Amino acid sequence: MKKKKSSLRKQFSTRLISIFLVMGLISSVVQLYFMNKQIDYEIEKNTIMINESISHGIKETDLAAKNIEYQIDLKIIADAKHIDDLLNTTKASDITNEQLIQIKQRLNLTDISIISKKGEDYIVVKATDPAEIGYQLNQTNELKKTINAIFNGENPIIESAYTGDGMLVLPILSSDVHPGQFFKYAYYHPEGADFLINPYIEADDIEKFTLEVGPGSWIKKIMKQHKYIKDITVLDPKVFQNPNLENQLWPPLKKVIYGSFQYQTEKDIKTIMKMAESPAEQSYVQSVGGKKVLKLFYPIENEKVISITLDYKEMTGPLVIHSIILFTSVAISILFIFLLMYRSFERIYGKVQQIVLQITSIEYGDLTAKSTIHDGSEIEHVSESLNRMVDKLNKLVLDMHEQATKTQKFSALLEAEASQSLEKLYEISTNATIKSREQLYDITAFLDEIVAVLTPYQENRNVQEAIEKIDFMREVAKERTSATTTITISLSDLLKSLYIQSGEISDTSNTLLDQIGKFKL
Incomplete structure (x- = not known):
């Protein structure tokens, strides 16, 4: 079989184009690899920053909330003792509701109750809130022992509560009389009295502070600084496992502690519930509402989880544009090199063609054919x-x-x-x-x-x-x-x-x- 001839120009062009195509392919693969690495690095860097910022905000908020609560404890103790001075009696029967209302307004308290002991129970006999009158304290064994100790002039010790001489200040609790509302309760037994003074205030001050300077404000600030962040949410995996925890002790347990969690999906719920048992970082890409987002879940202290939702296109857009610019620059450079090499080859090829034509002329008998090349090569x-x-x-x-x-x-x-x-x-x-x-x-x-x-x-x-x-x-x-x-x-x-x-x-x-x-x- 006769071998098909191919011109030197065609061979050179084919091989050169093949080489540059391979170079372009390798360059694209390398750029894609490093672009993905850069994306991963940027995601990791930003999420670490966000995670640390939110964690720091939570710690500061918790510390501030504890400080506020401690100041409230001191204030309510002082108010309870001041109420005793204003009442100036040891008999509950001498106290009227009108007196309590005046004192409440004077001291700027939410409400005041007078609790008397009847048998083994403690019942509200006088109160500024009519709904409280007749309410029997739902006492746990530990609380009952503590109130009994106060009533008997002892100095009880109860974990997570402030105690002193005849004084007990509980952590913020949900109200049994007004479900869904949380109050700071204090119990004070004046020496020789047959009753307990029970002043209490709403816990909205702590909640208000948390909203103003807590993680919620940090989240808004971070989202404002980074447009590609679509949502940052602090979640409580335990509440996802047991939704009934939302109606129990203060602070009120919620699935979503801070943030909106607006991009949640069924897979997210399963991921969070899984993290309640085995906390570990999770991340994946989803399409939510026609938008491609990257979701990251990080376990933090206090068994909470930070959920970060990133706009994948907006986040990777600058890197993609940078890569496109870089790829275009490389492609233009390769094209320029190709044209430069092709032009150089054309000059060489023209000289080779002179020699080829000379040899062809000699082949056909022209012994006068000569080539004129002066390039020193x-x-x-x-x-x-x-x-x-x-x-x-x-x-x-x-x-x-x-x-x-x-x-x-x-x-x-x-x-x-x-x-x-x-x-x-x-x-x-x-x-x-x-x-x-x-x-x-x-x-x-x-x-x-x-x-x-x-x-x-x-x-x-x-x-x-x-x-x-x-x-x-x-x-x-x-x-x-x-x-x-x-x-x-x-x-x-x-x-x-x-x-x-x-x-x-x-x-x-x-x-x-x-x-x-x-x-x-």
Whole structure:
């Protein structure tokens, strides 16, 4: 099968394009790899910053809330003792609701209750809130022991509560009388009195502070600084597992502590519930409401979880644009290099084409074809060598033409002379042969006559010898005649062969001249 030819330009273009395509592919893969790495790095860096900021905000808020609660504890203790001074009695029966209302307004308290002991129970007998009157304290064993200790003038110790001489301040609790509302309750037993003073205030101050300077404000600030952050939420996985915890102790447990959690999906709920049992970082990409978002979940202190939702397109957009610009720059650079190399190749290819055309012209017999290249490169050396070769070939063929012309002339002259010599020799040899045969005949006849004369005397020894010599002379004469004939024939054949060979030389010279005539000299 004949192999299909391919031009040098086509081979170069194909290979160069293939190389640059491979380079472009490798460059794209490398850029894509590093772009993904950069995206991961940016995500990790920003989420760590957000995580630390929110965690720091939560810690500061908790600390501030505890400080506020402690200040409230001190204030409500002072208020309880001041109420005792204002009431100035040891009997609950001497106290009126109107008195309590005036004191409440004066001290800026939410409400005041007077609790008396009836049997083993503690019942509200007087109160600024009518709904509280008759309410029986829902006492746990620990709380009951503590109130009993206060009533008996002892100094109880209860975990997570403030206690002192005849004083108990509980953590903020949900109200049994007003479900969904949380209050700070204090219980004070004046010395010698038959009742407990129970002032309490709403816990909204702590909640208000948390909203103003807590993680919620941090979340808004961070989301304002970073447009690609769509949502930051602090979650309580335990409440997702047990929603009933939302209606129990203060602080009110919620699924969503801070933030909105507006991009939640079923998968998010399962992820959070799973993190309640095994807290570990989780992340995945989802499409929510037609928008591609990246969701990250980080466990933090106090068994909480920070959920961060990022706009994947907006977050990766600058990096993608940067990569596109970089890729475009690389592509333009590669194209520029390609054009530069192709232009350089075209210059080299043009010079090679000159040499190819020169060789093609030589192939078709043009021994005047020359190439003109002056670039100081190896191609110039090749061109000069080829030009020298053409000059030498031209000179060689001219010399051959000259010699062939001379040979043709000499062969024609030789052929003519051989022809003339052959004719003359043929005439001479014919005459010589005829003459020698005639002479042989005469000699033979003469010798026969002598033998005939001597035959009668052949008994004579001398005569006998003479007859033998005559016979010998006859044979010699025959041989001489035969040799002359043979020489004449051989000489004739030689001249004939010389004539034929001179003709062949003439034909060869003519053929050589015809072939040389095909060259352009």
